[in-house]
Amino acid sequence: MTSTAILFLIAGLGLITWVFARARAGRFIQSGAASVHSLPSYHGWYAAMWAVVPAILFLLVWSSVAPALGSFAVLESPLAADLPADPFARAAILSEARELSRNADLKVFNDAAVQLAPLYADADRRYMLIGALAAFLLCFAGGAYAFTRIRPDFRARTQVERTVMLALLLASLIAILATLGIVASLIFETIRFFQLVSPFEFLFGLNWNPSDKVVDGQATGFGAVPLFWGTVFIGAIIAMIVAIPLGLMSAVYLTQYASANVRKWMKPILEILAGVPTVVYGYFAALTVAPALRNFAVMIGISDASSESALAAGLVMGVMIIPFVSSMADDSIAAVPGSMRDGSLAMGATKSETIKQVLIPAALPGVVGGVLLAVSRAIGETMIVVMAAGLAANLTANPFASVTTVTTQIVQLLTGDTDFNSPMTLAAFALGLTLFIVTLLLNIVALQIVKRYREAYD
Amino acid sequence: MTETVSMPANLPAPASGARKTDWMGQTMQKRIASRYAAERRFKFMGLAAVVLSSLFLAFLLFVMVGNGAKGFITTEATLTVDMPAATGSISAEQLTGPRLSATIASIDVRRIYDNAVQAQYGKDGSRFFASTAWTALRAQLTENPDLILGKAKFWLPTSSDIDRAAKDTSTPEAEADYAQLRQAGEVRQTLNWNFLTGSDGTDPAQVGIWGSLKGSLITMVVTLFLAFPVGVLAAVYLEEYAAKNRLTDLIEVSINNLAAVPSIIFGLLGLAVFLQFFAMPRSAAIVGGLTLALMTMPVIVIASRNAIKAVPPSIREAAMGVGASPIQVVFHHVLPLAIPGIMTGTIIGMARALGETAPLLMIGMRAFTTTPPDGFTDPATVLPVQIFLWSDEVNRGFVEKTSAAIIVLLVFLLTMNAVAVYLRNRFETRW
Numbered sequence: 046m047t048s049t050a051i052l053f054l055i056a057g058l059g060l061i062t063w064v065f066a067r068a069r070a071g072r073f074i075q076s077g078a079a080s081v082h083s084l085p086s087y088h089g090w091y092a093a094m095w096a097v098v099p100a101i102l103f104l105l106v107w108s109s110v111a112p113a114l115g116s117f118a119v120l121e122s123p124l125a126a127d128l129p130a131d132p133f134a135r136a137a138i139l140s141e142a143r144e145l146s147r148n149a150d151l152k153v154f155n156d157a158a159v160q161l162a163p164l165y166a167d168a169d170r171r172y173m174l175i176g177a178l179a180a181f182l183l184c185f186a187g188g189a190y191a192f193t194r195i196r197p198d199f200r201a202r203t204q205v206e207r208t209v210m211l212a213l214l215l216a217s218l219i220a221i222l223a224t225l226g227i228v229a230s231l232i233f234e235t236i237r238f239f240q241l242v243s244p245f246e247f248l249f250g251l252n253w254n255p256s257d258k259v260v261d262g263q264a265t266g267f268g269a270v271p272l273f274w275g276t277v278f279i280g281a282i283i284a285m286i287v288a289i290p291l292g293l294m295s296a297v298y299l300t301q302y303a304s305a306n307v308r309k310w311m312k313p314i315l316e317i318l319a320g321v322p323t324v325v326y327g328y329f330a331a332l333t334v335a336p337a338l339r340n341f342a343v344m345i346g347i348s349d350a351s352s353e354s355a356l357a358a359g360l361v362m363g364v365m366i367i368p369f370v371s372s373m374a375d376d377s378i379a380a381v382p383g384s385m386r387d388g389s390l391a392m393g394a395t396k397s398e399t400i401k402q403v404l405i406p407a408a409l410p411g412v413v414g415g416v417l418l419a420v421s422r423a424i425g426e427t428m429i430v431v432m433a434a435g436l437a438a439n440l441t442a443n444p445f446a447s448v449t450t451v452t453t454q455i456v457q458l459l460t461g462d463t464d465f466n467s468p469m470t471l472a473a474f475a476l477g478l479t480l481f482i483v484t485l486l487l488n489i490v491a492l493q494i495v496k497r498y499r500e501a502y503d
Numbered sequence: 504m505t506e507t508v509s510m511p512a513n514l515p516a517p518a519s520g521a522r523k524t525d526w527m528g529q530t531m532q533k534r535i536a537s538r539y540a541a542e543r544r545f546k547f548m549g550l551a552a553v554v555l556s557s558l559f560l561a562f563l564l565f566v567m568v569g570n571g572a573k574g575f576i577t578t579e580a581t582l583t584v585d586m587p588a589a590t591g592s593i594s595a596e597q598l599t600g601p602r603l604s605a606t607i608a609s610i611d612v613r614r615i616y617d618n619a620v621q622a623q624y625g626k627d628g629s630r631f632f633a634s635t636a637w638t639a640l641r642a643q644l645t646e647n648p649d650l651i652l653g654k655a656k657f658w659l660p661t662s663s664d665i666d667r668a669a670k671d672t673s674t675p676e677a678e679a680d681y682a683q684l685r686q687a688g689e690v691r692q693t694l695n696w697n698f699l700t701g702s703d704g705t706d707p708a709q710v711g712i713w714g715s716l717k718g719s720l721i722t723m724v725v726t727l728f729l730a731f732p733v734g735v736l737a738a739v740y741l742e743e744y745a746a747k748n749r750l751t752d753l754i755e756v757s758i759n760n761l762a763a764v765p766s767i768i769f770g771l772l773g774l775a776v777f778l779q780f781f782a783m784p785r786s787a788a789i790v791g792g793l794t795l796a797l798m799t800m801p802v803i804v805i806a807s808r809n810a811i812k813a814v815p816p817s818i819r820e821a822a823m824g825v826g827a828s829p830i831q832v833v834f835h836h837v838l839p840l841a842i843p844g845i846m847t848g849t850i851i852g853m854a855r856a857l858g859e860t861a862p863l864l865m866i867g868m869r870a871f872t873t874t875p876p877d878g879f880t881d882p883a884t885v886l887p888v889q890i891f892l893w894s895d896e897v898n899r900g901f902v903e904k905t906s907a908a909i910i911v912l913l914v915f916l917l918t919m920n921a922v923a924v925y926l927r928n929r930f931e932t933r934w
Contacts, residue, residue: 049878049879109781112782140782143782144784202828206828206829206830209830209834210744210830212736213736213737213739213740213744214740216732216733216734216736216737216740217736217737217740217741217745217754218754219733219737219800220737220754220757220758220761220800220801220804221753221754221757223757223761223772223797223800224757224760224761226772226776227764227768227769227771227772230771230772230775230776230780231768231771231772231775233775234775290552291552291555291556292552293552294548294549294551294552294553295549295552295553295556297549298546298549298550298552298553299553301549302546302549302550303553311553311557313924314557314560315553315556315557317560317917317920318556318559318560320854320855320858320916320917320920321560321563321858321913321916322857322858322859322860322887322912322916323858323860323861324858324860324887324888324890324891324894325563325567325858325890325909325912325913326563327891327894328890328891328894328905328906328909329563329566329567331894332566332570332894332902333566364556364559367556368556395538395539395541395542396542396545396546397541397542397544397545397546398538398541398542400545401545418763421763421765422765424765425764425765425766425767425768426765427765427766427767427860427861428860428861428891431861431891432891432894452765452767452861455767455771455865456767456861456864456865459774459864459865460864460869465779473771474771474775477767477768477771480765480767480768481764481765481768484763484764484765485760485763485764488760488763492759
C-alpha cells in the first residue's frame with residue numbers, strides 16, 4: 046500500500062463522515078428541535094475535521110520517525126554486526142542500502158549495502174503497515190467522537206471557524222518557516238565551511254581553484270574575489286549598460302510619446318521578454334550571441350577572445366532585464382505629479398526638455414530603486430551565466446575574456462556526485478549565503494528609496 | 504476666493520532696460536529649429552529603444568523556430584523484409600485473437616531486421632538506420648500484424664548522421680549515403696511523432712520530450728497543490744484578519760523577502776533541508792515540487808492580496824449586516840469576487856515555476872531516464888532541465904532538438920500567460 050493510497054482512503058473516510066454527520070444534523074431541523082445553533086453542513090465539516098486532521102498529523106509525524114525506526118531494526122539484525130564502527134562510514138552504507146531498497150537498479154559502492162537492502166525493504170514495509178493501521182484507527186476514533194457530540198445546541202460553526210482561523214495563521218507562518226529554513230541551512234553549512242577556510246581568505250582571496258583536498262584541517266583555493274568581480278562585471282556593469290538606456294527610453298517613449306494603440310501592443314511584447322525562461326536566454330547566448338561576438342572580436346583584432354565571453358552573457362542578461370527596468374521607470378514617471386509636467390510645458394519647454402529636465406530628475410529616486418532591484422535580479426540570475434559565461438576564474442576587465450560568477454560556481458560545485466561534507470559542497474553554501482545577503486541588502490535599500498520617494502509626492 | 508489681480512487692458516511696454524526678444528530673428532529661429540531637432544532626436548531614440556527590444560525578441564524567436572522546426576521532422580528510409588522467409592511460416596490463425604501477442608513475442612525481430620538490412624544495404628548497412636530502428640519495426644508489426652504474412656516495405660528511422668545530411672550538412676560519408684538513398688527513392692521526411700512521445704536518449708535522432716514534459720507536469724501538480732492553498736490562505740489571513748502586531752510584520756517581511764530571493768537559493772534550501780535533513784529521494788518530482796512551491800507561494804500571496812484588497816468594503820459590510828460571521832464574509836462573499844485576480848496571479852506564478860531551471864539542478868532533477876516517470880518519487884527531469892542537458896551535448900544533432908524543446912516550452916508558457924490575460928480581462932470587475 047502506498048502513501049498516496051492511504052491519503053486517498055483517509056480523504057474518502059472523511060467524506061463519508063461528512064455525509065453522515067450532515068444527515069444526522071439535518072434530522073434535528075426536520076424534527077423541529079427548538080434551537081439549532083449551526084447549519085447541518087457545519088456539523089458535517091466538524092466531524093470530517095475530527096476524522097481527517099488527527100490521522101494526517103499522525104502520518105506526518107510517523108513519516109519522519111519511521112525511517113529512524115527502520116534503521117534501528119536493521120542495526121539490530123545479525124547481518125549488521127560487521128558494519129564499521131565509524132559513524133560516518135556506517136551512515137553512508139545505511140543510506141545506500143535504503144536507496145537500494147527503493148530503487149533496485151542503483152549502482153552500489155559498498156557491497157555491505159546489498160545485504161542490508163532487503164532488510165530495509167522489510168522494515169520499511171512493516172512500519173508503513175503499522176502507521177497506516179494506526180492512522181485508520183485514529184480516523185475512526187476521531188470521527189466517532191465528533192459524531193457523538195452532534196446535538197441541536199452544539200456550536201459546530203464556532204468550532205469549525207476556530208479551526209479555519211488556525212489554518213489561516215499556519216499558512217502564513219509557512220513564509221516565516223521558509224525564510225528561517227533558508228537562513229538556517231545556509232548559515233549552518235557556511236559555519237562548517239569556515240572551519241576549513243578562513244572567512245578572510247574566502248572574502249578577500251584572489252585565487253579560486255577549489256579542490257577536495259584538506260591539508261592540516263585547511264582547504265586552499267577558495268578565494269572568491271574573482272567570482273565576485275565576474276558577477277559584478279556581468280550582472281551590474283555589462284547588463285546594466287544594456288538594460289538602463291533601453292529600458293528607460295522604452296518607458297519614456299511608451300508613456301510620453303506613443304499613441305494608446307502602440308502602447309497597448311508594445312507593452313505586452315516587452316513583457317514577453319521577461320517571461321521567456323532563463324534557460325532559453327542561456328541557450329540563445331551560447332548558441333548565437335557568443336560565437337557572433339567572438340567572430341566580431343577576432344575581426345577587430347582581438348585574437349584571444351573567448352567563445353564564453355563576459356560580454357555575451359552580460360548582453361543577453363541585459364535584454365532579459367529591460368522589461369524590469371522599463372516597468373519600474375514607468376511606475377516612477379507616472380508617480381510624478383502632473384502639475385510639474387504641465388508647468389514645464391507651459392513655460393515653453395519642448396516635450397523632450399520636460400522629460401529630461403523635469404520628469405526624469407523628479408523620478409530619479411524611483412528609477413534608481415528600480416535599477417538596484419534589477420541589479421539584484423541580475424546577480425542572482427543563474428542559467429544565462431551557467432550556459433554562456435565560462436568557468437575560468439579570471440580577474441579581468443576585458444569583456445571578451447571569460448569570467449565566472451558566483452551562481453555559475455554554485456552550480457558547478459554542486460553538480461557531480463560529491464560528498465555532502467566536502468569543502469567544495471560547503472563552499473557552494475558559503476557562496477549562496479553571500480549572494481543571499483547581498484541581494485537582500487540591495488532589495489532593502491531599493492525598497493527604502495522607492496518608499497521615501499513615494500512619500501515625497503503623496 | 505483669493506485676491507484677483509486686475510490687468511490693465513493694454514500692457515505697458517517692457518521697461519526700457521529689458522531687451523525685447525526678436526522671435527522672428529535669425530538667431531531665435533535657429534535656436535528653435537535646433538530645439539525641435541533635439542526633440543525629434545529624443546523621440547527617435549525612444550522609438551529605437553522600443554524597436555530594438557522587440558527586434559531582439561523577434562530575433563530570438565526566429566533563431567529558435569529556424570533551428571527547432573527541423574526537430575519536428577525525421578528522416579526515414581525503406582527496408583524490405585520478407586517476413587515469411589525470415590520467420591518460417593506463421594499462419595493467419597496464429598495472428599488471431601489471444602494468440603497474437605504470443606506469436607509476435609516469438610519472432611526475433613532484431614535478427615530479422617539485421618538480416619534484412621544486410622540483404623538490402625550490404626554488410627555494414629546498419630549505418631543507414633538508427634540503433635533503435637528495429638524497435639520501430641517491431642512496433643509496426645504489432646500495430647499491423649497482417650504484415651507478418653507477406654513481403655513488405657517498412658519505413659524506418661535513419662541514423663542521426665543521415666538525418667542531418669537530409670536537413671543540412673553532415674559528414675561526407677553520410678552525405679554520400681544520403682545521395683545514394685535519394686537516388687533510389689528510398690528515403691523520405693515525415694513528422695517526428697517520436698519527438699513528442701519519446702524520452703531522453705543518447706541518439707539525437709531518437710530522443711523525445713514526453714519524459715521530461717511528464718516530469719514537468721507531475722512537478723507542477725505538486726507545486727500547485729501546495730502553493731495555491733497555502734498562498735491564498737496566507738493572503739486571506741494577512742488581508743482580512745491579521746492584527747497589526749510584530750508577528751504580522753514578520754510574516755510580511757518574510758513574504759516580500761522570499762519573493763526577491765534568487766531562485767538558486769531555493770535550490771540550496773531544497774538540497775540542505777529536503778534531501779539532507781528529511782532524506783527525501785534525490786531527483787524526485789516531489790522534492791522539485793516542494794522547492795518550486797516555496798518559490799511560487801510568495802507570488803500567489805502578493806497577487807491574492809491585491810485581488811482581495813480590490814474587493815470594496817461595502818461587500819463586507821453588507822454581508823456582515825445580514826448576519827454573516829467573519830469567516831462567512833470572507834469565504835462566501837469576498838473570495839468568490841477575488842477569484843479571477845487570484846487565478847491570474849497563480850497562473851503567472853506557475854508559468855514562472857514551469858520555466859525554472861536552476862533550483863531543480865541543485866536538487867539533482869537531471870536524471871537520465873529513458874522512460875517517463877510514473878509517480879511523485881520516481882527519478883525525473885523537467886523540460887527546462889532537459890533543454891539545459893541537451894544544450895550541453897557535443898553531438899550537433901542535439902541543436903535542433905534543443906531548439907524544438909524550447910519551442911514546446913515557449914508554447915506552454917505563452918498559452919499560460921495568454922489564459923491569465925484573458926481571465927483578467929474577462930472576469931475582472933472594476934468597482
